Amino acid sequence: MNELLLAVIFSPLVAGFLAWLFNVKGIREGIGVIGALIPLIGLIKLYPSLGQGVSYTITVGGFKLGFMMSHLNWIFSMIAAVVGVSAILGMVSTAKDGYEWLFALMSLTGALGIFTAQDLVVFFIFWEIMTFASFMMVLKFNRAASLKYFLLSIMGAYAMLVAIGLIYAKTGSFSFSDISAFFGKEAVSTMLGGTPAFSKLDVALIYLLFLLAFGVKAGMFPLHVWAPDAYSETDQSYTAIFSGVLSKAGVYGFILLYILMYGKLLIDLGQVRSAPAFGYVIAFLGGLTIIVGGILAALQEDIRRLFAYSSISQVGYILVGLGIGTSLGIEAAIYHAISHALFKGLFFLIVATLIYRTGKTEFKDFGGLAEKMPFTFTMAFIAILSLAGIPPLVGFASKWLIFEAVISQNLPILGGMVFFGSAIGFVYLIRFTYAVWFGQRPSDIEDTKDAPLPLAIGMAILGTLNVVFGVAPGIIAKELNAIFGRTVIGGNIWELELGFGRYNALLVTIWLVIGLLIAGILYFLGASTRKVPVTDTYQSGNPVTMDYNLTIRRNFFLPLKEAVAFWLRISFDKLYRDVWKSIEDFAETARNYIYNGNVQAYAWYLAIILLILAAMGV
Amino acid sequence: MLRVIVNAILILLYATFVGFMFMGIIRKVTARVHRRIGPPIYQPIIDTIKLFGKKENVTHGVIFDFGIVFALGATILALMFIPLGSISVLRAYGDLILITFLLEIPMLGIMFAAMSSGNPYAGIGAQRALLTLLAIQVPLGFAIVALAEYYGTFSTYEIVMAQQVHGWSIFHLPLLLAAIAYDIVLQAMFGKEPFDIMIAPGEISLGPMVEFGGKYLGILQVQHAIGLFAETLFFSNIFLGGAVITTFSSPILNTLATLGVLLIKQLAVLFVAILISTIFPRFTIDQAAKFYWKWPTIIAALGAILASL
Numbered sequence: 050m051n052e053l054l055l056a057v058i059f060s061p062l063v064a065g066f067l068a069w070l071f072n073v074k075g076i077r078e079g080i081g082v083i084g085a086l087i088p089l090i091g092l093i094k095l096y097p098s099l100g101q102g103v104s105y106t107i108t109v110g111g112f113k114l115g116f117m118m119s120h121l122n123w124i125f126s127m128i129a130a131v132v133g134v135s136a137i138l139g140m141v142s143t144a145k146d147g148y149e150w151l152f153a154l155m156s157l158t159g160a161l162g163i164f165t166a167q168d169l170v171v172f173f174i175f176w177e178i179m180t181f182a183s184f185m186m187v188l189k190f191n192r193a194a195s196l197k198y199f200l201l202s203i204m205g206a207y208a209m210l211v212a213i214g215l216i217y218a219k220t221g222s223f224s225f226s227d228i229s230a231f232f233g234k235e236a237v238s239t240m241l242g243g244t245p246a247f248s249k250l251d252v253a254l255i256y257l258l259f260l261l262a263f264g265v266k267a268g269m270f271p272l273h274v275w276a277p278d279a280y281s282e283t284d285q286s287y288t289a290i291f292s293g294v295l296s297k298a299g300v301y302g303f304i305l306l307y308i309l310m311y312g313k314l315l316i317d318l319g320q321v322r323s324a325p326a327f328g329y330v331i332a333f334l335g336g337l338t339i340i341v342g343g344i345l346a347a348l349q350e351d352i353r354r355l356f357a358y359s360s361i362s363q364v365g366y367i368l369v370g371l372g373i374g375t376s377l378g379i380e381a382a383i384y385h386a387i388s389h390a391l392f393k394g395l396f397f398l399i400v401a402t403l404i405y406r407t408g409k410t411e412f413k414d415f416g417g418l419a420e421k422m423p424f425t426f427t428m429a430f431i432a433i434l435s436l437a438g439i440p441p442l443v444g445f446a447s448k449w450l451i452f453e454a455v456i457s458q459n460l461p462i463l464g465g466m467v468f469f470g471s472a473i474g475f476v477y478l479i480r481f482t483y484a485v486w487f488g489q490r491p492s493d494i495e496d497t498k499d500a501p502l503p504l505a506i507g508m509a510i511l512g513t514l515n516v517v518f519g520v521a522p523g524i525i526a527k528e529l530n531a532i533f534g535r536t537v538i539g540g541n542i543w544e545l546e547l548g549f550g551r552y553n554a555l556l557v558t559i560w561l562v563i564g565l566l567i568a569g570i571l572y573f574l575g576a577s578t579r580k581v582p583v584t585d586t587y588q589s590g591n592p593v594t595m596d597y598n599l600t601i602r603r604n605f606f607l608p609l610k611e612a613v614a615f616w617l618r619i620s621f622d623k624l625y626r627d628v629w630k631s632i633e634d635f636a637e638t639a640r641n642y643i644y645n646g647n648v649q650a651y652a653w654y655l656a657i658i659l660l661i662l663a664a665m666g667v
Numbered sequence: 668m669l670r671v672i673v674n675a676i677l678i679l680l681y682a683t684f685v686g687f688m689f690m691g692i693i694r695k696v697t698a699r700v701h702r703r704i705g706p707p708i709y710q711p712i713i714d715t716i717k718l719f720g721k722k723e724n725v726t727h728g729v730i731f732d733f734g735i736v737f738a739l740g741a742t743i744l745a746l747m748f749i750p751l752g753s754i755s756v757l758r759a760y761g762d763l764i765l766i767t768f769l770l771e772i773p774m775l776g777i778m779f780a781a782m783s784s785g786n787p788y789a790g791i792g793a794q795r796a797l798l799t800l801l802a803i804q805v806p807l808g809f810a811i812v813a814l815a816e817y818y819g820t821f822s823t824y825e826i827v828m829a830q831q832v833h834g835w836s837i838f839h840l841p842l843l844l845a846a847i848a849y850d851i852v853l854q855a856m857f858g859k860e861p862f863d864i865m866i867a868p869g870e871i872s873l874g875p876m877v878e879f880g881g882k883y884l885g886i887l888q889v890q891h892a893i894g895l896f897a898e899t900l901f902f903s904n905i906f907l908g909g910a911v912i913t914t915f916s917s918p919i920l921n922t923l924a925t926l927g928v929l930l931i932k933q934l935a936v937l938f939v940a941i942l943i944s945t946i947f948p949r950f951t952i953d954q955a956a957k958f959y960w961k962w963p964t965i966i967a968a969l970g971a972i973l974a975s976l
Contacts, residue, residue, distance in 0.1 A: 322975075417785070419728075419730060419783070420728065434775075437775070438768060439768070439772055439775065440765065440768065440769065440772075445768065449762075449764055449765065449768075452764045453764065453821060456811075456812050456815045456816060456821075457815070457819075459816050459975040460975070461809065461812045461813070461816065461968065461971035461972050461974070461975045462968070462972075464808060464809070464811075464812035464971065465805060465808045465809045465812065465964075465968060465971070467808075468804055468805065468807065468808020468809075468811070468812075469801075469804055469805050469808065471768075471804070472800055472801045472804030473801060475771070475775070475797065475800060475801075476797045476798070476800065476801050479775075479778055479782075479793065479797055480797075482779070482782065483782045483790065483793065486783075487730070487782040487783045487785060488782070488783075488785040488790070489785055549819060549820045549821055549822075550762045550763075550764070550820070550821030550822065551759070551760060551762060551822075552760070552762055552765055553760050556757060556760060557744065557765075560743070560744045560747050560748075560757070561740060561741065561744045563675075563743070564739070564740035564741065564742070564743035564744045564747075565736060565737065565740035566740075567679070567739070567740070567743055568735075568736040568737075568738075568739035568740040568743070568886065569736055569740075571719075571739065571882075571885075571886055571889065572732065572735070572736050572882065572886060574719065574882075575719050575721070575724060575881065575882025575885065576720075576721060576722050576723060576724055576881070576882065577723070577724070578723075578724040578725065578726040578732070579723060579724070579725055579726070580726050580727070580728065581725050581726070581727065583727065583784075583785040585725075586784060586785060586786045586878060587786060587788065587872065587877050587878060588786075588787070589872070599785055599786065599787045600785055600787070600790060601787060601790040601791065601794070605794055606794065606797075606798070608794075608795075608798055608952045608953045608956070609798055609801070609956070611953055612953045612956045612957060612960075
C-alpha cells in the first residue's frame, strides 16, 4: 500500500522522461496522459487508508526522505491530480514537442512531492524541482518573463533555505513532527517565563523569511510581479497547472508554517484584535492582493494577462482566509484553494482553446465566438458564474465561507476588502465575456471550430466538478472537517452550517430552477420571435454594415483607469526593475574598479591582505 | 410542501403587484414634484400588458433570450430568501451575504442579454453598470459588515427578531451610519438619479435596455418591479426593524398587519429615493465612482469599526 505513494509522486516524472525520449507524436501524448492519470487513481485508492496514516521513507545521500499522506496532504494532492489530468488532456492538443511534456509532468511531480513531504528537506527539494520545471516551461516561450520568474522564485527559495537552516541549527531535526513538537514546547515554556531557544527576533526573522518564500509562489502583493508575465508567456494548457496547482504550493507553505509554529508565533508576535498579528499581516497583504490583482485584471487588453491578474486576485482570498487563523478561516481558505483550482484551471483551458483555435490573444481581435464555439462558451459560462461567486456554484460556497470567517472575527477593514474583491471579479469577467464571446465577429475568425476533443474532455471534467461541488458543498466540507478531526463547518451534504449563518445550495438550486421556470413561462406566453443579425441594430437610427466596428473591444474600462490613475503610477514592477538595474550597475562598477587590469593594483591588494593578517597577529 | 408552494405563489403575486404600484408611485410623485398630474398609478401594469401583446418580437440569439429569463429567475430566487414578516418561504436560509449576492445576480442576466445584442450603446451601458456596481460595493460591504458584527449573526430573520427586542437598527449609532451609507447605495441599486448612469435616458439611449422590445422589455419590467420590492424589503428588514406582528389572535389579521407595517416602511424608503432623484441631476461615471469611494465609504467604514468595538 505504501509503495503506492511513491508511484503517485513519481509517475508523472517518469512519464515525462519517457515522453521526452520517445518524442513521437501519438506515443508521447499517450504516455503523458497515463502518467497524469496514475496519481489520480492512486490517490483515490489511498483514500480509505488515510485514517491509519500512510508514509514511506527512502534514504538518499545520507538524508532520509519521508513522504506521508494525511487528510490535509490528500486534499492538496487531489487538487494537483485532478487539475493535472485536465491540463495534461489539454496539452494533448496544444503541446508541440517532448520538451513541454517533460517539464509539465515534472512540475506536477514537484507539486505532489511538496504536498506529501514529511520533512523540510523533501519539501525544499521538490520545491526546487517544481520551480525549475515551471521556469523551463516559460523559458521556451519568453526569456525575459522566465528570468524574472526564476529570479524571484530563487530568492524565495533561498530565503526558505536560510529559514530551514535557522530552524535546524537549534532543533536539530528536519522532520515536521519534531519541529512542531519543539515549537509547541517552546511556546509553553515562554508562557511560563522560561528562557526559550528562539528569541523573539529569531522567530520574527524566520517568519519573514517564510513569508517571502511562500509569498512569491502564491503571488502575494507586492511579490506578484512575476505572475502576469509567467502565466501568460507559456502553453496555456500548462497554465492551468501553473495557476491551479503551483500557486497552491505557496498556500500549502503558509499552512505548513501554521502547523510548525503557530503557538510560538502567536505568543512572540502578539495579537491584532482577535486575530494573531502574524496572520493579520498575511491577511492584510492578501486583501491588498485582491484589490490590486482585480483592478489590474480589469485594465488588461490581453486575454492571458487578464486571467493571470485574476489568478493573483483570487489567491488573495485564500490568504485572507488563512490569515485570520481560526480553524474556520483555514478551512475556508482550503475550500477556496480547491474552488480556485477548479475554476481557474477551467478558465485557462478555455483560454488555451481560444488561442489554439484562433491564434489570437488580444481582446481587439476577438468577438462573437459564442455561436461558433457553443461548448466552450457553456464551459466559460460555468467558470464565470463560479469565479464571480454566483450561487449555486462552488465559487460562491468558498467565498461565502471566507466572508463569514472574516466578519465573524470582527475584522471590518478586511471585510470591506473582500467585498470589493467580489465586485471586481464580476467586473473583469464581464469584460472577458463581452469582448470574446459577444458582438460582431471579425471576418478572419469567421470559420472557427469548437474545442478539440481532448481539451473538451479536460474542460468537461473541471466544469462538472464546479457544478457538483457547488450544489453539494458539504462533500468538501466533510473532508475539511477531517483535517481538524472535529466539526468546524456543520450541516449535511447540501448545506453549510456555521451557527451564525447557513447556506443551503440545494434550495438555492431548486428555487433558481423554479424562478427560471416562471420566467420561462412568461417568455413563452409572449408572441413568437424572429432572429435578426447583429448589424440589424439601433445605431441612433442609422443603417450599419459589417464595416462598422460596433463592439467596444479596446480600453473598455477607461473611466476606471482614470479614476485610479494616481495609484496606477505606483508600479512595483518598475521598482523591482530599477533595483535590479542598480544591482547590475553596481556589478559593472565593481568589475571596472577591482579588476582594473593594473598589475600594481593587484600587488597592493596582496599587501593590504598581508597587513590585515599582520594586524590580526598571524 | 403544499403550504410552501401556496406561500411562494402568494408572495410572488404580492411582490409583483406591489412592485408595479411602486413603479407607478415613482412616476406619480415625480410628476407632482414637477407640478404635473402624471399617469394613473397602475400605468406600469398597462405598459407591461401592452409589451406582452406585441405581435412580433426581435431576438439576437439564444443568449439574448436566456439572459432575460435568467434575470427574472434570479430576482424571484432573491425574493424567496428575504423574510416577509413571518410568512417567508426560506427565511431560515436568509443569510445576509447570500441575499446581497442574490440581489446582484439579475444584473448579470441583463448584462449577458444586452451584450449579446452587439449594440454599442448596450456595451457602454454595461461598462457603466459594472463600474457603478464596483463603486457601490465598497460602502455596501462595510454596511453589511457593520450589521453582521453588531448582531453577531448573518441570518436576516434573526436580525429582524433582535430588532423587535432592542429597537430598530437605525437607532444605534454604528448602524445608523451603515444605514445612511446603504441608503445612498440604494439610489444606485434602484437606478435613480443621480446614479442612473447605467440607463442614462437621453444620454446613451437607455444603455443596456436599448435593444429590448416587446416581451423582452415586458419581462424586464416584471423583473424591475420584483427587484424594487425585494430591495426595499431587504432594507426595511435589516435597518427599519422589519415586522413580525403577533398582537392579534387571528393569524390572517396578523399577516395583514405585518404586510401593512412593512409596506409603510418600504414606501418610506422609496419616497426618500424618489425625492432625491427628482431634484438631483445625473453624475458622470467617474464622479460616481469617486463619490462612492469617498463619503459613503467613510461613513460606512466608521459604522463598521464602531460596530466591531
